[in-house]
Structure formats: C-alpha cells, structure tokens
Amino acid sequence: MNAGRFEQAIAAIDAANAEDPHRLVVSGVERPKEQAHAELMTEWVHRLHPDPSEAQLLAARAHHLRRWTVPRDEYPPGRSGYLRWRTAQKRRHAEEVGSILIGAGYDTESVERVQRIVAKVGLGRDPDVQIHEDALCLVFLSTQFDQLEDKLGDDDKMVDVIAKTWLKMSERGRDLALALPLAPHARTLVEQAVAAG
Numbered sequence: 001m002n003a004g005r006f007e008q009a010i011a012a013i014d015a016a017n018a019e020d021p022h023r024l025v026v027s028g029v030e031r032p033k034e035q036a037h038a039e040l041m042t043e044w045v046h047r048l049h050p051d052p053s054e055a056q057l058l059a060a061r062a063h064h065l066r067r068w069t070v071p072r073d074e075y076p077p078g079r080s081g082y083l084r085w086r087t088a089q090k091r092r093h094a095e096e097v098g099s100i101l102i103g104a105g106y107d108t109e110s111v112e113r114v115q116r117i118v119a120k121v122g123l124g125r126d127p128d129v130q131i132h133e134d135a136l137c138l139v140f141l142s143t144q145f146d147q148l149e150d151k152l153g154d155d156d157k158m159v160d161v162i163a164k165t166w167l168k169m170s171e172r173g174r175d176l177a178l179a180l181p182l183a184p185h186a187r188t189l190v191e192q193a194v195a196a197g
Contacts, residue, residue: 002105006054009104013038013061013097020068024143034064037139044135048172055110056128059117060135062097064089094119123168134173137165141177145186155189162193 020032026040041060045052052060067089075085094115101111116122122129141162152158166174174194182190 005104005106006058009058009101009106010061012100012104013058013065016066016096016100017064019066022068026143034067037064037143038062040139040143041135044138044176045131047176048131048134052131053128055113055117056131058097058101058114059128059132062093062100062114063118063132063136065093065096065100065118067093090119130170130173134169134176137169137173138176138180140165141182141190142180145182155192158189159193159196162190163196166193 014035017035017038018032020034022033023030024033024036025031026036038061041063042057045056045060049056070085070089070092072082072085075081075088097118098111098115101114106114116126117128117132120129120133123133124130148158148161152161166177169177177190178194
C-alpha cells in the first residue's frame, strides 16, 4: 500500500462527505451522516476481514459518496423508483470516487477495482464485494433501523425489509448482525425475518 496516496484519497473522500447537511448521532456525537456512515463502513470491513485490501477500504469510505446530492424524491415513489435511484447512485458514487483516486495518483486498474466494489459488481461471487455488502447491511441495521421502522409504521413491512437484507448477507455478516445491541422490539422483528427466510 502506498500510504501517501491512500491517505490523500481518504482525506478527499472524508472532506466531500463532511459537506452532508444531514446529521447522524453516533456514540452521542452528531456528525455529517455520510461521513459517519463511511467511518462505520470502514470499522465493519475491518471486523469482517482481518486484513482488508486497499481497494476494500477505499470502497468502504466512498460507498455513498455525496449521496445527499441526488435525493430519493427525485425519482418516482415505490420500489421501482427506489431501485432506479439506487442504481443511478451506485454508478455516480463509482464515478466520483474514480475522479478522487485518479487525482491521488491511482492507476486505472486500482481505480476500476474500487469502482466495481462500490457498484457491487459480482455480488455473490466476489469476496470483497460480499464483505462490502455485509458492512452496508450492518451499518443499516445499527444506524437506520429505528428511522425506517418509524417511516414504514408496519411490522410486516419491516420483517420483509429485514428478510431481504438477510438474504444479501454472508454467514459471518449474519452472525455479527445477531450480536448487535438491538432494542427488544427490533430484535423480535429480526428473529421473525430470520425465521421467515
């Protein structure tokens, strides 16, 4: 690993995500949401893999790079609109991190590797992409569970969302998810989703 270019790239990604106007409280400290999520992604990647690659760590940091700049409500409501928004976001995140990495001196092959992980190309076949997906799911379960539950307002819908999340995770990711300090009702929903799957 070239520490200089890695640190330059991480600093640029963090600076971009620090502009997020949305806030998130993590461990009692209010932070820009995407910056906090990026740091949590990095922590989960380290827990999922004892020696993550440079590409994995860069992808973790840039997974939702400047996501707030294209709000969900710019796409139609419903699942189809959500999937279109999410697909466009993955493509944009990959493009933006590519520009940062080129600016930090990364070669084309390295840039493309990070972009493939960010875009989740090869999910289910590429171990690095699976770790990335597991980390994403763990960040969701640990920081956005209550917010989504309030938004949906329906236990059956939450169980469905959790079951779909569960299907995307590896056994290691699932084990870490079951060890999360969830509130009793949230744990019940997770257990129902696991049983349904």
